[in-house]
Each structure stands twice: as C-alpha cells, then as structure tokens.
Amino acid sequence: MWQFGLWAPDVKSAQVELDGTRLSARSAPDGWWHLSAPAHAGQHYMWVLDGAAYPDPAARAQAGDVHAASVLVDPAYNWQAQWRGRSIPEAVIYELHVGTFTAQGTFAAAAEELPRLRELGVTMIELMPLAQFEGDRGWGYDGVLPYAPHPAYGSPDDMRAFIDAAHAHGIGVLLDVVYNHFGPSGNYLGAWCPSFFHPERASPWGAGIAFETPAARAYFIANAQHWLEEYQLDGLRLDAVHAIEDHSPTHFLDELGKQIRARAYDRPIHLVTEDERNLTRYFTPQAPYDATWNDDWHHAVHCLLTGEDESYYAPFAHDPVGDIATALADGYVEQGQPRVNGDAHPRGEPSAQLPGTAFVNFLGNHDQVGNRARGERLHQLVDDGHAYRVMTALTLLAPFTPMLFMGDEFLTSAPFQFFVDFTGDLAEAVRKGRAQEFARFSSFGGAVPDPVSARTFRDSKIGRPETQAQRDHLEFVTHLLTLRARHVTPLLARVPSPEATVDRRDDLIDVCWSFAPGTIHMRGAFGPNAAFVPHPDPALLLTDGSSPFALSATFSPE
Structure with a gap:
C-alpha cells in the first residue's frame, strides 16, 4: 500500500487520481488529507482538489513538465560506494551547474568528469539547485517542485548514480536548496492552499512563505531530510536565508538545523548558508551550521583587480587592500562598523572568533558572474593575469574554505549568463526586466544577451581547456590544491580557529596564522606601494617583473 498525504486546509474535498481512477482522501485534523491505496512505482497520479487536478507539491518526479501528472518513485537504490564522508577542514568546494558543466548537460555526463575533479583536488561538489522548474533551461532558482530532480538532467536514479560515483572518487556532494520562494511558473500551491503564504508579505522573488505555520515549516524540513536520506547527499547550501522571514519563537533556520x-x-553532514547580513551566531562551535558564503572576500578582491566601484562594490572600492587584510584576520570585512560609501545601517557582526572554515571564500560564483549583464568571469575582466594568479593562490591556500566556480580552474572562455526557458508573457517580462536591471550600470551593463534564447544557455557551457594558457592555469590550480592538502588541511583539522596576526603596510600584507603548533605565513604585494621581500625558502613564490603583485608562503611543520 502507498500512503498519500496532503496539507490542504483551504479545500472542501480531496481525491487522488491514480492512472485515471479517482480515489477519495479522508479529512484529518489540522487541514490534512490522507489516502492508502495499492499502487506501484512508475504510476502517474494527481491531487484533485475541489474538482481541479494538480501535481503533487512533494512529487519525487513528473511525467512531463511542472504542469503534468506526478510519478510514484521508489526511493530504494543499490548504493555501491563505501562512503564515510569528508570533514569541513578537507573541503575544497566546486560549484557546478549540471546543464552547462558538460556539452550534454546531464548527470551521466557530469559523472564522466569526476576523475578530472578528483585530480584537480576537489573534495566537495556543490550542485546548483535541481528542483524541477519550467522548461529545460535555467539556473534552478525558479524551482516549484522541491522534491523532484530536474528531468532535463536525468532521472532520480541518474542523480543517485552521480552521487554514488562522486563518493567512489572521494568527493562529497552538496545541494543548493531554495527555501525562500517558489518560481513564477508551475507553483500551484497558491491556487489551492493560500494558507501556505502570507498575503501581506513577499520575498524579492515571490509570495512570502508562512514559516510560522507548522505544516509549511515541516514541508521544507522534510525536503532537507529527503535529499540527505534518499540521495545520500553530504550537505546543503541554503540560498539567501536573509529572505526567509519568520516571526516564530524559534526561527525556521534554527529548527531546520x-x-x-x-x-x-553515517557521515558528516554540512550545512552552508548564503546570508548577506554577515551574522555570526549560526557558525559558532555549538551552532548547527558549518559555513557561509563570504561575499566580502569576493568583493574586496574584485574591486582590487578591476577598479569597479558601483552598487554593492562601492564600500569595497575605497580601500580593497585594507579590506583583504581585515578578511584574512577576521573572515568578514563588514562587521557592523561604519564604512565609506556604505549603507546607513551597517551590516554584520564581529567575526574574529569564528573558525576559519566557517567562511567560504571564492573569486567567482554563479551570482557574481551571472548577475553581470554579459556574465563575464573575473579572469575575463582583469588585465594583469599575474595579479589574478596571486589572488587565486591566496584564496586557495588561506585557512578558510575555498570554492571554485566551474571552469575558473582552467580560465574558461565561456561566460556564465542568465538563462531561462519561459514562454509567452513571462518570457517577455524576464527579457524586459533583465535589460532594465543593468541600464544604470556602466561596468555591469552593456548589451544584455536574450535570457530566453537557447544560445545564451549554450554559450555558458564551460567546455574544456584548449589553449596553453588554459592548461597552464589548470596545472597551477592543481599545484595549489596539492599544497593545501599537504600543508593547510592537516593544520585546520587539528585547530579550526588559528590565531591570526596581520600586518598591513600600504599595499603589502604580512599574515601569520598560528595553529600551536604549526604556522602558515603569507606575504603579499597587492599594488605598486609594497616593499616585497619573499620569505626565505618559501613553499610558494609568485613574482613577475611585469606586475606589482607578488606572494610568498611558508608552512610549518612540513
């Protein structure tokens, strides 16, 4: 017998249509409807609510698009890898969009690339959202069926096979999940369950979810457990948690954690957030979350290398070398202090007490690249290639949690542009909105590729290293991650919160992290006003007569 259940307090009747036969569900307390019925995996079904048929909002798969019937899925899978997980100190994260990672854009094709990622030094893959959305192409943040892997990438078992293969290669897999909104097409919850939403509240992307309602909270908590248990994932990255508005005595994030x-x-589970507020309480040793995306690091490096100073870059453009020094010491740059060109209400909290592993540092990600009009990557914006190498080394070797955005490891020539597969009025609204968004930016702006065009999607596929410069950078990043595995990871595994001493003089930064015992020393020149002298016998030395940037690093004990 299969058990069907649905929270639908706003309807008067509920049935399950199972392969064309309608079976009446019984009403239960607190707005629930239940049905037990003989069925088998692969059967199609829909909920019929007050006479209208809808897909199951917790469907594990669909018979077609987001408007079609749902499909019963058996979660049983014959897992092959003997996997016990990866720890946070071991983490080298690789953010990956399944559709543009390979020419085929499938789980199966991505699995073929796993040996390359293992050889690179990646220990964790972070998959961009997979919840099924309208059409074939999209970033994944417009998902409307949070339990169903997007079928353009493969079946539920194809996803499981990818995760199993990653584990066999020693690579953990995290999934980016979106709990702050639903996409604009195929979200039928509002039609038959208005109680799931707050009519007077909205997120930047849609109707505000009623997280104070127990059933709404349970829906997302069960979703997290679904991915971790039925797919053996190693953790979750929670998208834009600052947009989760909840006035319950216990906030949804706390209850979820x-x-x-x-x-x-039977393995470590890692919980990572994206949170523009720069809060700290979620990442103390007693808190349930492990790490957070550190946009401050990206912004400071980006401003230093490009000179851009518009929009959210403005505070970081004032003194990017100083901001980098602060981030090397404390993790966050913005910690509640007033900032030149900053907001009237400063964001952030003092963060020096947090483990270094709590900060996910990167030179690019889907947001920072894709939310530019043309989707340029940092290495495509920088004139001084040696400076980019120096900042790559600093990002990958500092005792924080490093993340690579797919393709950056070999300086892909592909952009990462915004793309969707909408039709009709929604497609036109996205086109117009995208063009208007960048009209006022000189550095972000320019001609905006058509987000609805399949070409925009195809242009974002990362390809493979073809030039000598690309192969050289791939070899360079591989060398850096070998150094990290040999020298940095063992120190972080023993002492996740080293004591940092940072000395900044003009464009020179000298930093020492003490692990007692063991130290990491780095000295960097980040502009022309730096009297750079490398360490004696450094483990890494980067200098170039054509660039004012330089870096040396030593590690002890060896």
Missing part, C-alpha cells in the same frame, strides 16, 4: 543535527547519519 536542530532537526538535521538530531538525526544519526
């Missing part, structure tokens, strides 16, 4: 930590898993 507590519920996950209360379950016994």
Whole structure:
C-alpha cells in the first residue's frame, strides 16, 4: 500500500487520481488529507482538489513538465560506494551547474568528469539547485517542485548514480536548496492552499512563505531530510536565508538545523548558508551550521583587480587592500562598523572568533558572474593575469574554505549568463526586466544577451581547456590544491580557529596564522606601494617583473 498525504486546509474535498481512477482522501485534523491505496512505482497520479487536478507539491518526479501528472518513485537504490564522508577542514568546494558543466548537460555526463575533479583536488561538489522548474533551461532558482530532480538532467536514479560515483572518487556532494520562494511558473500551491503564504508579505522573488505555520515549516524540513536520506547527499547550501522571514519563537533556520543535527547519519553532514547580513551566531562551535558564503572576500578582491566601484562594490572600492587584510584576520570585512560609501545601517557582526572554515571564500560564483549583464568571469575582466594568479593562490591556500566556480580552474572562455526557458508573457517580462536591471550600470551593463534564447544557455557551457594558457592555469590550480592538502588541511583539522596576526603596510600584507603548533605565513604585494621581500625558502613564490603583485608562503611543520 502507498500512503498519500496532503496539507490542504483551504479545500472542501480531496481525491487522488491514480492512472485515471479517482480515489477519495479522508479529512484529518489540522487541514490534512490522507489516502492508502495499492499502487506501484512508475504510476502517474494527481491531487484533485475541489474538482481541479494538480501535481503533487512533494512529487519525487513528473511525467512531463511542472504542469503534468506526478510519478510514484521508489526511493530504494543499490548504493555501491563505501562512503564515510569528508570533514569541513578537507573541503575544497566546486560549484557546478549540471546543464552547462558538460556539452550534454546531464548527470551521466557530469559523472564522466569526476576523475578530472578528483585530480584537480576537489573534495566537495556543490550542485546548483535541481528542483524541477519550467522548461529545460535555467539556473534552478525558479524551482516549484522541491522534491523532484530536474528531468532535463536525468532521472532520480541518474542523480543517485552521480552521487554514488562522486563518493567512489572521494568527493562529497552538496545541494543548493531554495527555501525562500517558489518560481513564477508551475507553483500551484497558491491556487489551492493560500494558507501556505502570507498575503501581506513577499520575498524579492515571490509570495512570502508562512514559516510560522507548522505544516509549511515541516514541508521544507522534510525536503532537507529527503535529499540527505534518499540521495545520500553530504550537505546543503541554503540560498539567501536573509529572505526567509519568520516571526516564530524559534526561527525556521534554527529548527531546520536542530532537526538535521538530531538525526544519526553515517557521515558528516554540512550545512552552508548564503546570508548577506554577515551574522555570526549560526557558525559558532555549538551552532548547527558549518559555513557561509563570504561575499566580502569576493568583493574586496574584485574591486582590487578591476577598479569597479558601483552598487554593492562601492564600500569595497575605497580601500580593497585594507579590506583583504581585515578578511584574512577576521573572515568578514563588514562587521557592523561604519564604512565609506556604505549603507546607513551597517551590516554584520564581529567575526574574529569564528573558525576559519566557517567562511567560504571564492573569486567567482554563479551570482557574481551571472548577475553581470554579459556574465563575464573575473579572469575575463582583469588585465594583469599575474595579479589574478596571486589572488587565486591566496584564496586557495588561506585557512578558510575555498570554492571554485566551474571552469575558473582552467580560465574558461565561456561566460556564465542568465538563462531561462519561459514562454509567452513571462518570457517577455524576464527579457524586459533583465535589460532594465543593468541600464544604470556602466561596468555591469552593456548589451544584455536574450535570457530566453537557447544560445545564451549554450554559450555558458564551460567546455574544456584548449589553449596553453588554459592548461597552464589548470596545472597551477592543481599545484595549489596539492599544497593545501599537504600543508593547510592537516593544520585546520587539528585547530579550526588559528590565531591570526596581520600586518598591513600600504599595499603589502604580512599574515601569520598560528595553529600551536604549526604556522602558515603569507606575504603579499597587492599594488605598486609594497616593499616585497619573499620569505626565505618559501613553499610558494609568485613574482613577475611585469606586475606589482607578488606572494610568498611558508608552512610549518612540513
């Protein structure tokens, strides 16, 4: 017998249509409807609510697009890898969009690339959102069926096979999940369950979810457990948690973290957030979350290398070398202090007490690249290639959690542009909105590729290294990650919160992290006003007569 359940407090009747036969569900307390019925995996079904048929909002798969019937899926899978997980100190994260990572854009094709990522030194893949969305092409943040892997990439078992293969190569897999909104097409919850939303509240991307309602909270908590248990994932990255508005006595984020930590898993589970508020309480040793995306690091480096100073870059353009020094010491740059060109209400909290591993540092990600009009990557904007190498080394070797955006490891020539597969009025609205968004920016702006065109999607596929410069950079990044695995990871595994001493003089930064015992020393020149003298016998030395940038690094014990 299969068990069907749905929270639908706003309807008067509920049925399950199973391969064309309608079976009446019974009403239960608190707005629930239940049905037990004989069925089998692969059967199509829909919920019929007050006479209208809808896909299951917790469907594990669809018979077609987001408007079609749902499909019963057996979660059983014959896992092959003997996997016990990866720790956070080991983490080298690789953000990956399945559709543009390979020419085929599938889980199966991505699995073929796993040996390359292992050889590169990647220990964790972070998959961009997979919840099924309208059409074939998209970033994934317009998902409307959070339990169903997007079918353009493959079946649920294809996704499981990819994760199993990653584990066999020693690579953990995280999934980016979106709990702050639903996409604009195919979200039928509002039609039959207005109680799931707050009519007077909205996120930047859609109707505000009623997280104060127990059933709404349970829907997303069960979703997190679904991915971790039915797909053996190693963790989750929670998108834009600052947009989750919840006035409950216990915030949804706290309950989600507590519920996950209360379950016994046979491997470490890692919870990572994206949170523009620069809060700290979620990442203390007693808190349920492990790490957060550190946009401050990206912004400071970006401003230093490009000179851009518009929009959210403005505070970081004032003294990017000083901001980099602050980030090397404390993790966050913005910690509640007033900032030149900053907001009237400063963001952030003091962060020096947090483990270094709590900060996910990167030179690019889907947002910072794709939210430019033309989707240029940092290496495509920088004139001084040696400066980019120096900042790459600093990002990958500093005792924080490094992340690479797919393709950056070999200086891909592909952009990462914004693309969707909408039709009709929605497609036109996205086109117009995208053009208007960048009209006022000189550095972000320019001609905006058509987000609805399949060409925009194809142009974003990263390809493979073809030039000598690309192969050289791939070899360089591989060398850096070998140094990290040999010298940095063992120190972080023993002492996740080293004591940092940072000395900044003009464009020179000298930093020492003490692990007692063991140290990491780095000295960098980040502009023309730096009297750079390398360490004696450094493990890494980067200098170039054509660039004012330089870096040396030593590690002890060896």
